[in-house]
Amino acid sequence: MLTRILIFALVSLLACKPDPVEPPTPVDEKVYTPTIALKDKATFPVGAAVQANRLNLPSLSNLVKKEFNSLTAEYEMKQNIFMPAANTYNWAPADAIVDFAVANGMRVHGHALIWHSAVPDWVTNFAGTDAEFETMIRDYITTVVTRYKDKVASWDVVNEAIADNGGTLRNTIFRERMGDDYIAKCFQWARDADPDVLLFYNDYNAEFDQTKRTAIINLINDFKSRGVPIDGFGFQMHISHDAPSMATLTTAVNQVKNTGVKIHFSELDVRANPNKDLTSLTLARAQSQEARYKAIAELHKSLPANQQFGITVWGIYDDESWLINFWGNIDWPLLFTGEGLYKISHRGFVEGL
């Protein structure tokens, strides 16, 4: 009898036992909870490239407001968007970004007045004389810079004008129509339209290509000696988690620093999957990327204060990065996951600032 009571008691006890505790959800060490925003830690402006229509998403725009104090239009301030047809301006998308920035006390960096990859068809097919072409471009620059005077602090006047092999001028419609000195003309027109706006030349691969970098330094020094206005250079900084080396990047940045112009890391993103060997982001790769963001922030911080124009990250959510289409493979180059979670790359960036 006693045995039966004991068994009954044991069975009842087991039956009443609460459900076993759920095993803890595995912690994703690739994301974390931030303690401070980038802009609050930084001693120079920290910006992001944004798309006008994405600012309508509250979770994204709140993140932008919280983290950044400088904005760049990812594509809305390029000529193919600004001027889809002759004498026809499309201001609305750019205005949305500029108004958002102004309303939230952010700096606006204009990007980019002249870029061979954003030429509207009607400009490519322009039927007038070379002189008429030049007047059209002058009017374009004057109109755009004048419209955003007092709102846009700085412009990439010409983007990617140096070719990749041998540091010569890239052959573009602007060079063909306006001659080799077209870059200087564009800078001068921008200055004439706004005496206070800062004028940048922006390019890629100067981070590791000594020939291209020398050509850029020569351009800056030539402008200075001729009195052509130029205030800064933008290293685009599309880099990988493991390349170029920090030694290479430091040499590159210091060489351009020696010209005395301001330095912008203008389109920072860090490929975690440059060799296309991953299908999802691993912790090891995320940590390598975290270290990169930290080192890049430290590099910018090492510049003389008056040459620190700031760092702009090229996008917000990983899954919207331009790199995915550009390289044709999955990657996670930015500071936030596709769900808007803080990646540890953000932690590295904060630490370096």
Ligand code: XIL
């Ligand atoms: C890219 C944008 O991210 C894309 O949305 C757009 O379609 C094409 O341009 N160098 C530059 C940027 O200077 O303007 C480019 O941005 C990326 C490479």
